[in-house]
Amino acid sequence: MHVPDGFINAPVSAVTGVVAAGAVAVSLRGARRELGGPSHAFSGGGEKTAPLAGLVAAFIFAVQMLNFPVAAGTSGHLLGGALAAILVGPYTGVLCVSVVLLMQGILFADGGLTALGVNITDMAITTTVVAYALFRGLVKVLPRTRRSITAASFVAALLSVPAAALVFTAIYALGGTTDVPITKVLTAMVGVHILIGIGEAVITALTVGAVIAVRPDLVYGARGLTAPLKLRVGGELVDAPAAAPAAARTRSTKKVWGIGIVTALVLAGFVSFYASASPDGLEKVAHDKGIDAKTKQHATSDSPLADYSVKDIGDARLAGGLAGVIGVGVTVVVGSGVFWAVRRRRAEPASERTPEAV
């Protein structure tokens, strides 16, 4: 999905460039806070940003070369936006993926220089922000266990990729230089990217799970997960006072929320997907998805073809399913975003530094 020069017209490229620059500027400030970390008292965080974010960017760069075999001879690789957001936080994630894209554009000519804004908006900002918003929302409603972190990262990564495809389609609708009809672009892009998203989701969830098993303190998204401090007073375990707000939360609504979201997603996405995708369609897209090293580009380039191959089978139904998942995704993002914001605001007066504690 590295967009080359000339694919999106100049004004829209310029606007996305401004958006990207603004987001990177905001991320720079946010990353300083994120990488400051709770465990290192001595650092103000400022001078820690460059080495840590740089190494994380190098990690993303390297992990994109790690091939995950799909089936006979084909393999895919991680895109890393969701993974970065969950492991090191959304700001640092945006920053690292943007730097990776910048370097890919300048050094490897992968993605045009004028399209850098489009690429960053699409692949760095959208994936990380969507993934992190979903992740936060899910972690809020799910029980506070390691497994729910893994599950939340699965869903976050799953939807972040089609969301990026959606944003790309929107940019294309605004400033595409070619006349491929929007509906076709939308169906093909989102369709293929939902399948890529499944791979991304599995790998991201497994990777986050692996990191959590070894160094849970490194996973930014799991910072609130540490068990509340217990004190043994007279042979009995007593909650330490600081952990009180976490324990006071009601559990029943959470469960309802979680079940609701999962059911909606399953119904909207997978059920309709299974109803419509013939073996051909699946095989085709698995093939699309697999092509080595440049998964996304191949996916994009082949997408009209993919569109054709599923067209006469279940275009409407597939499109319906996609629309369903997107709808649920957008609703969850918006809803949980509002929910979270309201909650934070309500929690703000109570204590000065809620984000890490809750």
Place this chain on the structure above:
Amino acid sequence: MGAGHSHRLYRHGHSPVHDLPPHCKLAAVFLFVVVVVSTPREAMWPFALYAVLLAGVAGAARIPAGYLLKRLLIEIPFVAFALLMPFVVPGEQVHVLGLSLSENGLWGAWNVLAKGTLGVAASVILASTTELRALLLGLQRLRLPSILVQIASFMIRYGDVITDEMRRMSIARRSRGFEARGVRSWGVLAKSAGALFIRSYERGERVHLAMVSRGYAGAMPVIDEVTATRAQWTRAVSLPAAALAVCVLGWTL
């Protein structure tokens, strides 16, 4: 590490193009691409002139044509996309060799192919004639926030280290009889990715401590400030200026 920090995309040399200051080259390439992108697609000949201009620069930089063409291959996925375009775009149909093609689609394919190829070629020439460190200095000179340049330089410097670490992990896995086959091996690979993240992050922490203990306080000292004379700027800007002239002609004619 024998190759130092010179990336494999760089071609060592001492040509007029190599000797230009990096920020001039970056600015020139960027402006050139902007001009190319804003050329109307119906004008065919400006693109040919752009290609001639780039060929001239490549010649001055003594980059062999074969090398340049090989590096252009990165564009192939989009070429495939462009080739599909005449078949999927609706609109007036033209018949060529018994195939029914859409006229709009042909224009669109031409547009993406021409502009994309020129952009990639310009970037390839930039990367082949500029050292990595110089590129980063150039970015810094162009007022990219210094922290961003630092992150980029850490990424570039440790990219090889992390990639090698990944390669060693792969050797370790294989020497224990692991073979990546199908979806079932994802768990193992993901654990490797997780371990790689932990190692990278911890390395970052060590690097940070080492730097702090050597007096790092958030900014890298700039030892070799790159400067450009007026003549160098003129030479660098001549490429986009020529392109702009062509572009203006393309709009008016």
